[in-house]
Amino acid sequence: MGRTTIGIVLNGVTGRMGYRQHLVRSLLAIREQGGLALPDGRRLWPEPILVGRSEAKLREIAERHGLTEWTTDLRAALARPDVQIYFDSQVTAQREKALKLAIEAGKHIYTEKPTAEDLSGAIELARLADEAGIKHGAVQDKLFLPGLRKLDRLVKAGFFGRILSVRGEFGYWVFEGDWQAAQRPSWNYRAADGGGITVDMFPHWHYVLEQIFGRVAAVTAHVTTHIPQRWDEAGERYDATADDAAYGIFEIERPGQSGRIVAQINSSWSVRVYRDELVEFQVDGTEGSAVAGLRNCRIQHRAATPKPVWNPDLPATEDFRSQWQVVPDNEEFDNAFKAQWELFLRHVVADEPYSWDLWSGARGVQLAELGLASARDGRRIEIPALDGEPAR
Known part of the structure; x- marks a missing residue:
């Protein structure tokens, strides 16, 4: 079987986590192994499009790794028909606006946490993604350590x-x-x-x-x-x-x-x-x-x-x-970020099951928000179900 290319916008790749874990140790590592094996025998080939605010930094990263696609114009990147996934590892304050643009553009969403600055924003992102019929995921790397x-x-x-x-x-x-x-x-x-x-x-x-x-x-x-x-x-x-x-x-x-x-x-x-x-x-x-x-x-x-x-x-x-x-290893453990990237890519391309979505990310934002409220008020807080979260 042949190779299938998937365009992925990486926003925030000039940051430490976006560059080291998501670009180099995940997507480029997948390319180094010849792509990601799919159930039908094809190999999925990630094609990163780097996005950020600094032309100089983006150019330097692209040249270092032999990449050709980079831009400071997020809207232009999202308008490309060869792009299927938008990934965000920006500072938290910039994330919600960018994720909404990607959802409006019909791109599948994969994002670092927290998914938004507050719970209402996190819930809205999950709801908008569901309504748009796109697939979405939140990074939960520690589960794969x-x-x-x-x-x-x-x-x-x-x-x-x-x-x-x-x-x-x-x-x-x-x-x-x-x-x-x-x-x-x-x-x-x-x-x-x-x-x-x-x-x-x-x-x-x-x-x-x-x-x-x-x-x-x-x-x-x-x-x-x-x-x-x-x-x-x-x-x-x-x-x-x-x-x-x-x-x-x-x-x-x-x-x-x-x-x-x-x-x-x-x-x-x-x-x-x-x-x-x-x-x-x-x-x-x-x-x-x-x-x-x-x-x-x-x-x-x-x-x-x-x-x-x-x-x-x-x-x-x-x-x-x-x-x-x-406790013995009993198996080989891959990079935690790469392991979750592979699951999300298979979810997008092969429709394999995936549970670490924006609703899961919203529950994490909820815990942080209620933790701050508990500290502020000096009280214990029971955690309610999220408004609008679909039954599982």
């Missing part, structure tokens, strides 16, 4: 018995930018530009919890700005108006299990790392426990659980970490 895929495997196998709790730790120290350059762009710390760790990370935690454990039914959160002043890319000091740490408690309803699972997840750009990976989740159940990071996963079964005794008067003699068993 090796550590979380192993964790999901354990859950599906019933390893934990009745799941009791989830504890997550995410974050690292982002330098203030004065004597050492920051690892994240300055807009992340300005609320007016869509910054803040709650709106950034709560959508991630939502799909991780929902897809692996069950429906997120309630949230209690405390958010804060630990570092009130930072220095931007030009070395100018500015006020950090967005939160840089969020401490959340999420209640999860798991089908077939009585009682809610309690998930506690700390997210911080103001914490120094003393753990094996930048994010780790510990899951405890009646039959066993697991600790999963980005790549690794360790387990301790009920039958192999030691019996420590609290005695602060004596030094600990047990090596607690050595009492856990490593």
